[in-house]
Amino acid sequence: MKINSILNIFAPKESRFFPLLEETATILDNTATFLLELFTTDQPERSAELVRLIKAEESRGDKTTGKIFKELNNTFITPFDREDITGLADVMDDAIDSMHRAANKVALFAPKSLPQSTAQMAEIIQQAAVEIKAAVLELSNLQKNDRDIRKHTKKIKHLEEAADTVYERGTSQLFRTETDAIELVKLKEIIQELEKSANTMNGVGKALKMLIIKYS
Amino acid sequence: MKINSILNIFAPKESRFFPLLEETATILDNTATFLLELFTTDQPERSAELVRLIKAEESRGDKTTGKIFKELNNTFITPFDREDITGLADVMDDAIDSMHRAANKVALFAPKSLPQSTAQMAEIIQQAAVEIKAAVLELSNLQKNDRDIRKHTKKIKHLEEAADTVYERGTSQLFRTETDAIELVKLKEIIQELEKSANTMNGVGKALKMLIIKYS
Amino acid sequence: MKINSILNIFAPKESRFFPLLEETATILDNTATFLLELFTTDQPERSAELVRLIKAEESRGDKTTGKIFKELNNTFITPFDREDITGLADVMDDAIDSMHRAANKVALFAPKSLPQSTAQMAEIIQQAAVEIKAAVLELSNLQKNDRDIRKHTKKIKHLEEAADTVYERGTSQLFRTETDAIELVKLKEIIQELEKSANTMNGVGKALKMLIIKYS
Numbered sequence: 001m002k003i004n005s006i007l008n009i010f011a012p013k014e015s016r017f018f019p020l021l022e023e024t025a026t027i028l029d030n031t032a033t034f035l036l037e038l039f040t041t042d043q044p045e046r047s048a049e050l051v052r053l054i055k056a057e058e059s060r061g062d063k064t065t066g067k068i069f070k071e072l073n074n075t076f077i078t079p080f081d082r083e084d085i086t087g088l089a090d091v092m093d094d095a096i097d098s099m100h101r102a103a104n105k106v107a108l109f110a111p112k113s114l115p116q117s118t119a120q121m122a123e124i125i126q127q128a129a130v131e132i133k134a135a136v137l138e139l140s141n142l143q144k145n146d147r148d149i150r151k152h153t154k155k156i157k158h159l160e161e162a163a164d165t166v167y168e169r170g171t172s173q174l175f176r177t178e179t180d181a182i183e184l185v186k187l188k189e190i191i192q193e194l195e196k197s198a199n200t201m202n203g204v205g206k207a208l209k210m211l212i213i214k215y216s
Numbered sequence: 217m218k219i220n221s222i223l224n225i226f227a228p229k230e231s232r233f234f235p236l237l238e239e240t241a242t243i244l245d246n247t248a249t250f251l252l253e254l255f256t257t258d259q260p261e262r263s264a265e266l267v268r269l270i271k272a273e274e275s276r277g278d279k280t281t282g283k284i285f286k287e288l289n290n291t292f293i294t295p296f297d298r299e300d301i302t303g304l305a306d307v308m309d310d311a312i313d314s315m316h317r318a319a320n321k322v323a324l325f326a327p328k329s330l331p332q333s334t335a336q337m338a339e340i341i342q343q344a345a346v347e348i349k350a351a352v353l354e355l356s357n358l359q360k361n362d363r364d365i366r367k368h369t370k371k372i373k374h375l376e377e378a379a380d381t382v383y384e385r386g387t388s389q390l391f392r393t394e395t396d397a398i399e400l401v402k403l404k405e406i407i408q409e410l411e412k413s414a415n416t417m418n419g420v421g422k423a424l425k426m427l428i429i430k431y432s
Numbered sequence: 433m434k435i436n437s438i439l440n441i442f443a444p445k446e447s448r449f450f451p452l453l454e455e456t457a458t459i460l461d462n463t464a465t466f467l468l469e470l471f472t473t474d475q476p477e478r479s480a481e482l483v484r485l486i487k488a489e490e491s492r493g494d495k496t497t498g499k500i501f502k503e504l505n506n507t508f509i510t511p512f513d514r515e516d517i518t519g520l521a522d523v524m525d526d527a528i529d530s531m532h533r534a535a536n537k538v539a540l541f542a543p544k545s546l547p548q549s550t551a552q553m554a555e556i557i558q559q560a561a562v563e564i565k566a567a568v569l570e571l572s573n574l575q576k577n578d579r580d581i582r583k584h585t586k587k588i589k590h591l592e593e594a595a596d597t598v599y600e601r602g603t604s605q606l607f608r609t610e611t612d613a614i615e616l617v618k619l620k621e622i623i624q625e626l627e628k629s630a631n632t633m634n635g636v637g638k639a640l641k642m643l644i645i646k647y648s
Binding site for chain 3: 384387388391392394395397398400401404426429430
Binding site for chain 1: 320
């Protein structure tokens, strides 16, 4: 154990984890905002720029998650159990990765057009990201904010159910109407990745709910 | 810590986890039974009903898993280490989710016909589910039943190997014979999801085996 | 607790985990070497043999991982925290599984030809496997070798970035040039699985980096 680790014991530990978790939630929210624009813009150059912006957010997310893990290893007193902090950081990272993959598939597959269901799913994902960010910003005062956080997790759950409905309708329609097999493959992949993104958003919601159950 | 948490210390704790794990195993078994019928029925209305029934089981599974996690947070004495209980509940939940996804893909993609390999895989999955349920029902008396449970995990492993063989033969045949690219995409996805289901069944088997190693 | 468990306390425990982790790293390295040959050979019989060899390595990997988990349950003193040992063993197992799936897809889908990007990715994966093996061999003396191990993890990270670039270029080219939808589906799946393999290699790198942060 190094000297700074010993000194760490006496420092107000909580202050380090919350800003890092909040930073991750902000990155998640930014990514979702760019993703929604990607699925609604009709400007090819803006589209290419948005993919780059999302990639940049994803790299930043990786670094922030890395900092959280490093911090955990250098800290004795943590505001929540270690596995709860890594659990939350991990699912937020998964959500960012999934959104990045969805954006990347749009760029790499270059579908001729995007069905409306993709924009609808991106919008639901973005709304879930707003709820996640709001909930994470309240974590540093969990005991006071537990009702508010619970409201956010309920909204996230409802949004995931809405995303499921759009996913099912969109997939079913795609397979009924698309006759170009290559376009069908592209769009199926993109819709499935968006469904995964919505799912991971709900995964973040579940991690947040677990924190309330455990610590409020 | 709330009063009921304190009282919990003196209550016979084991009694809560086993019924919840058994309920999850029953849901898993029901889902597999419906899934097998879905891949063997030739009645479209029954098919649609089975997809609904599987969705209902999946929702019920989510709730039961949620109860297990909640219970863990309110309980001091658990029959196994916490991570072993969550581990088993999680893999059973994964297996139910995967079967639900397989059923959903049949409904959403609406393939013209299903190759025989899909029914064979569904049958293997259903047999594995029977073994899982039997093993989970014996967990509450693990020390007495360890030999029996070990027999079930061995059968689950053999069933997964059988599923692998059917998967490989079915996929290889599909790619050799299917000339309609869109039908090929649908069936490839469905077969792959069934393979995942068989895999997660084996994941449950591994979690059960771990319990015997640790606690018998 | 059985007698041999008690005796275990006094035995020099570390000696058991390192050979098992080294064996897993060797299996991972062998698998990657066979995989690279699979993507570069033009001999169909050798190709079939390589798929069999990879399958055999994967089975061996499963057994070794099983031994590690068993050992953990019978041992009181471990060189690293339990979750760090299972974490490293798990990601190595994931990497071996993913390479096996990539090889299997080549065998089952039987694409007419493989684009150059697949061989390039297989080469990067093989290089990452060499770094992983070298790093794992230095783990038993982590405190002395931490700089060396860190060098390996840095190389693994760079290799993953290189794999990403090849993946993106290869996928984009495939969707621009392949007009046979069935061939496109086959190759898309194979390239995506290789990308996952490269990703899991980086996952091993991250697990190794975590060990240095925690124990050096």
